[in-house]
Amino acid sequence: MGRQELHVLIGGEAGQGLVTIAMILTKALVRSGYYLVVNQSYQSRIRGGHNTFAIRVSTEEIIAPRQRLDFLVALNQETVDWHRTEIAPDGLILLDERFADADQRCVKAPFKQFAEEKFANVAYLAVLNKLLGLDEQVVFQTLEDYFGAKKPEVTEKNRQIFSAAYEWASGRNLPETVRLAPVAPQEHLMLNGNEAIALGAISAGLKFCAFYPMTPATSISLTLQAAADDLGLVVEQAEDEIAAINMAIGASYAGVPAMVATSGGGFALMVEGVSLAGMTETPILIVVAQRPGPATGLPTRTEQGDLEFILHAGHGEFPRAIFAPTTIEECFHLTRKALILAEKYQSPIFLLTDQFLADSYRAVAPFEIDALDATSVGSSPEEVSLPYQRYALTDSGVSPRLLPGQSTHLVVCDSDEHTSDGHITEDLTVRILMVEKRLRKSAGLRAEVTLPEYQGDNRPEVLFVTWGSSCGAVVEAAAELRLRGHRTAALCFAQVWPLIPDQFLSYLQGADNVVMVEGNATAQFTRMICRETGLDLPHRILRYDGLPMTPEYILGQFQSGGF
Amino acid sequence: MLSESIYGNYETAWCPGCGNFRILAALKKALVESNLTPHEVIFVSGIGQAAKTPHYLNANLFNGLHGRSLPVATGCRLANHQMPVIVETGDGCTYGEGGNHFLAAIRRNINITLLVHNNQVYGLTKGQASPTSDEGFITKAQPHGVYAAAFNPIAVAVALHAGFVARSFAGFEDHLTEMIKQAISHPGFALVDILQPCVSFNKVNTFAWYKNRCYRLPETYDPTDWSAAILKANEWGDQIPLGVISKNSRPPFEAHFDCLGHTPLARQQVDKAKLKAFITHYR
Numbered sequence: 001m002g003r004q005e006l007h008v009l010i011g012g013e014a015g016q017g018l019v020t021i022a023m024i025l026t027k028a029l030v031r032s033g034y035y036l037v038v039n040q041s042y043q044s045r046i047r048g049g050h051n052t053f054a055i056r057v058s059t060e061e062i063i064a065p066r067q068r069l070d071f072l073v074a075l076n077q078e079t080v081d082w083h084r085t086e087i088a089p090d091g092l093i094l095l096d097e098r099f100a101d102a103d104q105r106c107v108k109a110p111f112k113q114f115a116e117e118k119f120a121n122v123a124y125l126a127v128l129n130k131l132l133g134l135d136e137q138v139v140f141q142t143l144e145d146y147f148g149a150k151k152p153e154v155t156e157k158n159r160q161i162f163s164a165a166y167e168w169a170s171g172r173n174l175p176e177t178v179r180l181a182p183v184a185p186q187e188h189l190m191l192n193g194n195e196a197i198a199l200g201a202i203s204a205g206l207k208f209c210a211f212y213p214m215t216p217a218t219s220i221s222l223t224l225q226a227a228a229d230d231l232g233l234v235v236e237q238a239e240d241e242i243a244a245i246n247m248a249i250g251a252s253y254a255g256v257p258a259m260v261a262t263s264g265g266g267f268a269l270m271v272e273g274v275s276l277a278g279m280t281e282t283p284i285l286i287v288v289a290q291r292p293g294p295a296t297g298l299p300t301r302t303e304q305g306d307l308e309f310i311l312h313a314g315h316g317e318f319p320r321a322i323f324a325p326t327t328i329e330e331c332f333h334l335t336r337k338a339l340i341l342a343e344k345y346q347s348p349i350f351l352l353t354d355q356f357l358a359d360s361y362r363a364v365a366p367f368e369i370d371a372l373d374a375t376s377v378g379s380s381p382e383e384v385s386l387p388y389q390r391y392a393l394t395d396s397g398v399s400p401r402l403l404p405g406q407s408t409h410l411v412v413c414d415s416d417e418h419t420s421d422g423h424i425t426e427d428l429t430v431r432i433l434m435v436e437k438r439l440r441k442s443a444g445l446r447a448e449v450t451l452p453e454y455q456g457d458n459r460p461e462v463l464f465v466t467w468g469s470s471c472g473a474v475v476e477a478a479a480e481l482r483l484r485g486h487r488t489a490a491l492c493f494a495q496v497w498p499l500i501p502d503q504f505l506s507y508l509q510g511a512d513n514v515v516m517v518e519g520n521a522t523a524q525f526t527r528m529i530c531r532e533t534g535l536d537l538p539h540r541i542l543r544y545d546g547l548p549m550t551p552e553y554i555l556g557q558f559q560s561g562g563f
Numbered sequence: 564m565l566s567e568s569i570y571g572n573y574e575t576a577w578c579p580g581c582g583n584f585r586i587l588a589a590l591k592k593a594l595v596e597s598n599l600t601p602h603e604v605i606f607v608s609g610i611g612q613a614a615k616t617p618h619y620l621n622a623n624l625f626n627g628l629h630g631r632s633l634p635v636a637t638g639c640r641l642a643n644h645q646m647p648v649i650v651e652t653g654d655g656c657t658y659g660e661g662g663n664h665f666l667a668a669i670r671r672n673i674n675i676t677l678l679v680h681n682n683q684v685y686g687l688t689k690g691q692a693s694p695t696s697d698e699g700f701i702t703k704a705q706p707h708g709v710y711a712a713a714f715n716p717i718a719v720a721v722a723l724h725a726g727f728v729a730r731s732f733a734g735f736e737d738h739l740t741e742m743i744k745q746a747i748s749h750p751g752f753a754l755v756d757i758l759q760p761c762v763s764f765n766k767v768n769t770f771a772w773y774k775n776r777c778y779r780l781p782e783t784y785d786p787t788d789w790s791a792a793i794l795k796a797n798e799w800g801d802q803i804p805l806g807v808i809s810k811n812s813r814p815p816f817e818a819h820f821d822c823l824g825h826t827p828l829a830r831q832q833v834d835k836a837k838l839k840a841f842i843t844h845y846r
Contacts, residue, residue: 031846189845199845202838207828208642210634227841232822232831234641239667243634246627250638253625254605254646255829258638276628369842374833403829404623404639405646408602414618414626415610423618424626 002133002181007066009054009083012075015047017121020146022053023361024125028142029057030190030363032134033183037472038192038361039065039548044215044299050078055361059183063327063472065356067552071178073128074099075121092178094127096120107131107174114168115161122158126165133179136166189364193331193357193469196364197261197287198223200335202231203367205374206285207256210236210244212266215299216355217289220261241266245273245284252282253413255403257339257375259285264293264306271313274348278318280413281391281399281438283342283349285335290354292546301546302355304468304519310350311497311528317435319442322350322497323450324468328362330494334450336372341448343375345441346401352496354519356548357469381407389420393433397440446498454507456482456489462563463511465537466518467493467525470549474517477554496525499532508535513563515539519549539563565595573619577612582733582759582770586680587616589736590651593743605648607636609661611687613653613680613759630660633668636675637816643827644817647676647747654681658694658714665716669725669752674815676746677754679716680733682761683768690764700767716756718796721789721809726751728792728809732777733759734770738805745807751815758803773803780806787811 010025012018022038029036037056043049056066069087074080074095080103087093087105095101097108107127114123122143129139140162147155191199198220201209211221225235234251238244241262248258262270267288277284288310292303310322321341323334335351342349379400385392388409392399399420404411412422417434419425453471456463456478466474471492478488491507508514508529516526516537521544526537541557543549570591577583594604606617610629617624623646627635632650640648650657657665657679668675683700685691691704694714701708720728727749731739739757746753758777760770784806786792792809817823822831 187846189842191845195845199838199842202833202841205833207831208638210638227838229821230837230841231834232828234820234822234828236637236641238634239663242631243637243664243667246631246634247638247641249627250607250625250635250640251642251828252638253635254639254642255827256642258642272628273631276631280625280627367842369835369839372835377829403643404605405602405643406829408600410602410621410623412622412624414624415628416626422624424615 002179004060004181005058006070006178006180007054007056007068008071008073008178009052009069010073010075011050011052011079011083013048014042014045014051016075018051018053018075021121021125022055024142024146025128026055026361027190028134028139029055030188031138031142031185033186034059034180035061035363036361037062037065038359039356040359042300050082057180059181064476065360065473065548065550067550073124075124090177092131092175094124094131109165109168111165114165119157119161122161123165126162127169130166130169131174131178186363187366189366190361191328191364192359192361193325193328193353194219194289194359195223196328196331197335197351197353198227200332201259201285201339202227202233203369203372203374204336204339205257205377206233206259206339208234208248208251208258209260210238210247211261212238212241212244214263214266216291216358217261217263217266217287219358220287220289241269242273245270245286248284249273249277249280249282252284253280253404255377255406257283257343257377259287259339261287261289263289263291264309265296267306267313275314275316276415277348278314278316278438279415281346282413283346285339285342285349285351287351287353289358290352292544298546300355302519302548303544303546304354304470305524305544307352307496307520307524310352318347318438319345319445320348320350320497321445321495322352324352324494324496325357326468326471326492326494328360328364331357332367334494337450340375341445343377345398345444347441347445352468354469378403381409384409387421390422391418391420391434391437393420393437395440396444397437398444442498446500449498449500449503450495452491452493452504454489454491457487459510460487460489461512462486463489463491463507463514464554465491465508465514465516465529467496470517470519473549473551473554477551477558480551480555493525496528499528501533505533508533513539515541515558515563517541517549517554519543565598565600567591567595569601569621570594571621575619576615578763580762581612582682582761583612583616583680585733585736586739586757586759587619589739590616590678590743591620592740593747596740597744597747599647603646605639605646606651607632607639607648608651609656611653611656613651614656616651630656630664632656633661633664633675633677637668637671637673640673640675640817641823641828643829644674644823645827649676649678649747651678652680654679654683654693654695655685658716666723669720669723671816672726672751672813674751674817675753676743677752678743679754679756680759681716681756682759682765684761684765686761686764715796715799716754717808718793720754721792721796724789724811724813725754725809726811726813727753727807729754729807730756730758730805732773732805733757734774735777735805738779742807749810751813776801776803777805778802780804
């Protein structure tokens with residue numbers, strides 16, 4: 001039979017090859033046809049420390065990370081000490097026989113017998129393979145693919161270690177408590193949030209990205225860089241974040257869809273560029289992968305603490321939209337939408353994620369690439385009225401955007417207040433017209449808002465409201481409460497600005513209790529909702545310990561919160 | 564041959580007698596003599612009186628933020644590497660606020676022409692010290708004189724092996740025209756530091772002050788000799804050399820990108836077949 005669901009955590013020091021086996025195992029699980037949610041936790045150091053890679057596996061689609069563990073894979077003693085209390089009573093611990101541990105749930109293996117320290121992770125993988133009951137061929141093929149580029153002798157060495165450890169495991173009467181129920185193989189992709197953002201951007205026509213490395217955003221740019229030679233992109237590591245956003249704005253002015261990706265601290269430096277894009281009406285996609293602040297904060301942890309910063313970033317008044325994908329699929333599709341809207345409304349558009357989503361791998365159905373549109377850049381020189389005016393006053397607020405060098409018309413953009421033809425002005429009548437023109441674009445952006453998603457009972461006793469990466473945990477917490485006999489629902493926002501009360505007010509008014517759930521300490525999204533609706537929403541479940549929202553956390557707070 | 568009139572004739576916001584007028588005139592002449600029509604060039608500028616220069620030209624123009632013109636220009640050039648990109652800024656903009664971008668642009672050797680109107684003072688904000696103000700220069704903001712050592716843009720650019728480093732003087736219009744022309748045609752990063760009197764706020768470094776000190780490098784001077792250039796770059800005071808101080812043939816930044824081979828990035832589309840092939844890595 002085997003288990004329908006399992007939560008396995010692999011822990012150890014950085015440098016022990018933990019991520020390697022965790023990635024291979026995750027990919028083998030995806031190839032085998034399982035669904036999963038990965039939650040990576042690491043420290044701001046390259047060697048040592050305590051790092052974990054938690055894989056929640058299921059035969060059915062799942063969306064949230066979990067806290068309680070079924071299976072702990074310990075590459076060092078510290079992992080057992082840290083996580084012992086999180087393991088279910090019928091759980092299992094896999095560790096090296098050298099580690100002192102008397103827990104009844106332990107399976108000890110002589111990993112040293114199969115390989116020297118450096119390759120012990122491959123031996124772990126083989127024993128894991130056996131304990132989970134996965135197809136040995138699938139796992140080994142995944143291992144080989146992972147090391148594909150390496151020398152044949154490396155592959156051969158891996159094969160020997162893998163076989164020896166697998167044989168050892170086969171010859172033992174190992175417990176079958178963490179065996180997975182078999183599923184049919186799937187052609188799913190294994191993607192994390194950052195990879196999905198990069199692929200979504202490319203599919204929508206992205207051609208330029210400038211970045212300054214900052215955890216947890218960096219892998220977006222690195223994914224783009226990996227694709228750059230094949231797909232004809234320019235990805236440049238700028239001298240700082242200020243340069244990054246200005247380069248992207250320059251590239252966009254000259255005609256290519258462009259983006260930057262950073263985290264809160266880097267975004268702080270980019271803010272003057274946000275305002276520049278707003279004034280010059282230059283399209284740009286800005287991805288902010290949140291981590292706990294202020295300042296350097298917790299560099300490798302997660303939080304949803306930058307929402308109000310993004311909402312207000314940039315001096316002066318200009319329209320913007322902020323997306324907050326809730327799943328990996330949305331990371332792909334909302335990045336596409338954000339890039340296309342940036343061009344359509346000639347505005348800075350934001351995609352707000354966080355470390356949890358950035359690093360969270362999932363099994364994702366392949367995208368229908370042929371069916372996807374790419375953004376169309378600029379207007380046609382034949383269609384503009386003459387003389388060409390970059391900031392011509394229009395009803396929609398969107399002026400025809402020509403690209404320099406693609407016609408004889410001159411394209412003049414200015415960060416100063418400007419006339420319709422783009423030149424500096426101090427004429428205050430023109431100023432009023434230009435402010436109003438820019439703000440008229442909000443109507444278009446409001447008409448294209450991604451609706452919040454409502455799931456659950458009508459007229460619920462409890463309605464949980466949340467946004468971004470916390471949505472999975474909220475949906476699962478609501479479902480668990482429903483199993484306990486409560487009428488519950490969840491309202492999940494994947495776009496957090498503009499907020500249009502008509503789209504969700506009836507949900508809030510139709511619930512006995514509304515509980516706001518967010519990954520920050522001051523209920524930033526709650527304040528936004530209250531401001532836009534005039535409601536008072538006093539019930540809040542907030543998390544700001546650096547860890548992602550989980551169903552257990554929500555239910556624990558809910559029970560003790562007296563809502 | 565084109566005529567300078569295609570670049571227009573605009574009313575400016577500059578003080579009467581400002582060095583910027585002569586720079587604008589030399590620039591128009593250099594553009595015309597380089598056979599460039601207005602729509603074929605992109606101008607990028609920052610903030611300051613110098614940064615207004617492209618507004619007084621018929622040109623494609625992106626007038627951005629203080630100090631940030633080089634990154635914007637870098638993005639423009641990568642998006643469309645077939646168009647000359649000219650950056651027009653002042654000493655505060657480029658050597659102060661944008662100092663890091665100045666270093667990075669030189670290191671990249673991106674094919675941009677950087678024209679710095681260097682008047683050794685902040686004009687638009689009414690007379691504070693700039694990075695190139697000489698030590699001891701007295702202003703309202705520096706009443707005891709500037710304590711910091713003056714930034715030497717030529718020496719820094721030469722030290723970083725900039726592709727093309729020249730100095731000219733707004734008072735020598737023909738020389739300046741020639742330097743701008745050479746800078747535009749140089750295939751890599753090209754700096755022209757232009758000494759420019761500020762008639763309102765710099766009462767020390769006047770037309771006469773520069774005129775009495777500036778001299779043209781002799782024809783025997785070899786700008787490809789880096790060691791000689793380092794020595795020449797440090798000449799400042801009674802004798803100020805004008806001309807191409809240093810140049811080399813480092814490949815421009817854009818040449819490292821295969822995808823920029825022929826078609827500018829701005830005219831390329833997503834190749835869905837290639838994207839599909841790339842996505843198979845995630846299977």
